[in-house]
Amino acid sequence: MKVKVIVTLKDGVLDPQGKAIQQTLNGMSFSEVKEVRQGKYFDIEVSINDEEKAKVKVDEMCKKLLANLVIEDYKIL
Amino acid sequence: MRSAVIIFPGSNCDRDMDVALKKFGFKNQMIWHNDMEIPKSDLIVLPGGFSYGDYLRCGSIAGKSKIIKSVLEFANSGGLVLGICNGFQILTETGLLPGVLLQNKYQKFICKNVHVKINDKENKYFKNIKKEVLELHIAHNEGNYFCSDDELKSLINNNQIAITYCNENGKEADRYNPNGALSNIAGIFNKNKNILGMMPHPERVIDKSLSSDDGNFFFENLIENLK
Numbered sequence: 086m087k088v089k090v091i092v093t094l095k096d097g098v099l100d101p102q103g104k105a106i107q108q109t110l111n112g113m114s115f116s117e118v119k120e121v122r123q124g125k126y127f128d129i130e131v132s133i134n135d136e137e138k139a140k141v142k143v144d145e146m147c148k149k150l151l152a153n154l155v156i157e158d159y160k161i162l
Numbered sequence: 163m164r165s166a167v168i169i170f171p172g173s174n175c176d177r178d179m180d181v182a183l184k185k186f187g188f189k190n191q192m193i194w195h196n197d198m199e200i201p202k203s204d205l206i207v208l209p210g211g212f213s214y215g216d217y218l219r220c221g222s223i224a225g226k227s228k229i230i231k232s233v234l235e236f237a238n239s240g241g242l243v244l245g246i247c248n249g250f251q252i253l254t255e256t257g258l259l260p261g262v263l264l265q266n267k268y269q270k271f272i273c274k275n276v277h278v279k280i281n282d283k284e285n286k287y288f289k290n291i292k293k294e295v296l297e298l299h300i301a302h303n304e305g306n307y308f309c310s311d312d313e314l315k316s317l318i319n320n321n322q323i324a325i326t327y328c329n330e331n332g333k334e335a336d337r338y339n340p341n342g343a344l345s346n347i348a349g350i351f352n353k354n355k356n357i358l359g360m361m362p363h364p365e366r367v368i369d370k371s372l373s374s375d376d377g378n379f380f381f382e383n384l385i386e387n388l389k
Binding site for chain 1: 218222261308
C-alpha cells in the first residue's frame with residue numbers, strides 16, 4: 086500500500102524559499118498572500134497491507150530519516 | 163600522525179583536505195563511504211561538498227551511509243572527528259553535534275573569505291594556536307546554524323562554540339555574519355570537544371598564492387597538539 090507523508094518546517098524556523106515565493110506571489114498581484122511555508126511530500130510504497138502496521142513503520146522512517154525533528158514536523162496522511 | 167578522509171559520492175573537498183593534511187605531516191588515507199572499517203587513525207575528516215547531491219537535507223543521506231557506524235564508534239570512544247562544511251552538516255545529521263544548518267538567510271550561495279574568532283582553546287584543535295582571528299574561506303548554501311534555545315544555552319555553558327564570524331579585529335556584528343547563523347556561530351564542538359564541525363574551509367587557504375594562508379595556523383597547530 087501507499088503511505089503519504091508531509092514534512093513541514095516548525096513554526097519559527099526561517100524559510101527563505103517560502104519567503105521568496107510569498108514575495109513573488111505578492112509581486113504577481115496576489116496581494117492577499119501573507120505567508121508561504123514550503124514543505125516536502127513523500128509517496129511511500131510499502132510491502133505491508135495492514136494500514137496501521139504500515140503507518141507505524143513509516144512513523145519510524147520519519148523519525149529516523151525523512152524529517153529532522155530539530156526543525157521539522159511531519160504528518161502521515 | 164595518521165588521518166582518514168571519508169569520501170562520499172558528491173564530496174568535492176576531499177582532495178584539498180588530503181593535500182592540506184599531508185603538507186603538515188599527516189599520513190592520510192582516503193576512505194570510500196561504502197567501506198565498513200576505518201584504518202587506525204588519529205583524526206577522521208568528513209570533507210566538504212554535496213554528498214548525495216544534498217538530497218532530502220544536506221548531509222542526511224551521508225549520515226546513514228555504511229561507513230558512518232565506524233565514524234560514530236570512533237567519535238564516541240573519544241577519537242578526533244573534524245567535519246568541514248558538508249562534513250559539519252553530516253555531523254549534525256548523525257546527532258554527533260547538536261542543531262542543524264539551515265539555508266542561508268539571504269538565499270544566496272556564498273563563496274568568499276570571512277574572518278572567524280577562536281572562542282575556546284581548551285581543546286586539541288585550537289590549543290596554543292598562534293592567532294586569535296583567522297581568515298578562512300566559506301562556500302555554502304546551507305550554513306545558517308540553528309538550534310533550540312536550550313541547546314544554545316548548553317553550547318554556551320559548556321564552551322562548545324568553537325568559532326564565530328567576526329571582522330578582521332575579532333569584532334562580532336550582524337554585518338560580519340554571512341549567513342544568518344545563530345549567535346554568529348561558524349563552528350561548534352561536542353561536549354567532550356573531540357568533535358569539531360565548522361562551515362569555513364581551512365584546507366582552502368594553506369598557501370600564500372591563495373587568498374589567505376591562515377589555514378596553515380590551524381593544521382600546523384592541530385598536528386602539534388596530536389603529537
